[in-house]
Amino acid sequence: MRIGYGFDVHAIAEGRALVLGGVHIPSPFGLEGHSDADVVLHAVMDALLGALALGDIGHHFPNTDDRYKDADSMELLCHVWRLVSERQYTLGNLDVMVLAEAPKIAPHIPQMRTGIAAVLQCQTDQVSLKATTMETLGFVGRKEGIAAQAVVLLQSKGEIS
Ligand SMILES: Nc1ccn([C@@H]2O[C@H](COP(=O)(O)O)[C@@H](O)[C@H]2O)c(=O)n1
Numbered sequence: 270m271r272i273g274y275g276f277d278v279h280a281i282a283e284g285r286a287l288v289l290g291g292v293h294i295p296s297p298f299g300l301e302g303h304s305d306a307d308v309v310l311h312a313v314m315d316a317l318l319g320a321l322a323l324g325d326i327g328h329h330f331p332n333t334d335d336r337y338k339d340a341d342s343m344e345l346l347c348h349v350w351r352l353v354s355e356r357q358y359t360l361g362n363l364d365v366m367v368l369a370e371a372p373k374i375a376p377h378i379p380q381m382r383t384g385i386a387a388v389l390q391c392q393t394d395q396v397s398l399k400a401t402t403m404e405t406l407g408f409v410g411r412k413e414g415i416a417a418q419a420v421v422l423l424q425s426k427g428e429i430s
């Protein structure tokens with residue numbers, strides 16, 4: 270078994286779409302980024318890469334590379350999952366915490382879980398997503414950015430469960 274941790278933050282930006290966990294969320298603002306700035310999937314990818322000591326997303330998808338300009342992070346997640354899968358690992362479970370003052374994320378969590386579970390070739394109940402505000406404190410509380418943390422457990426296909 271291997272455990273991995275991921276963290277990401279993106280600044281709030283007017284005039285950008287808000288994409289979190291692969292879901293377009295109606296919002297008067299989006300997030301700044303070279304890609305679609307899906308901070309949730311970025312944290313998930315860093316957790317998966319971290320579990321297998323494969324570096325981070327900046328290493329695999331440099332923000333100096335035009336191929337990743339406005340990239341769909343679900344496609345990046347598919348690539349990361351291939352790296353995990355070809356090393357003979359499956360998902361044990363994934364737990365994600367989204368730190369956002371607004372908008373309300375809870376109504377979109379079922380769709381996020383379904384989409385992420387489909388890519389990670391697992392059941393929806395192996396994928397947990399939760400959200401919290403920062404009670405107006407700090408950069409999240411001032412609505413300057415949204416952050417996400419992810420923890421993942423991978424199981425080697427050779428392991429007896
Ligand atoms: N962006 C967010 C933040 C929170 N939620 C949900 O609201 C609940 C209460 O938030 P607290 O910050 O007071 O813990 C929380 O448990 C989430 O379910 C949300 O949907 N979107």
Ligand SMILES: C[C@@]1(CO)OP(=O)(O)OP(=O)(O)OC[C@H]1O
Pocket residue numbers: 277278301302303304305306307311326327328330331332333337338339340
């Ligand atoms: C995903 C990449 C690549 O488009 O760009 P951003 O959307 O800026 O995201 P970040 O979290 O800074 O991570 C790595 C980047 O290389």
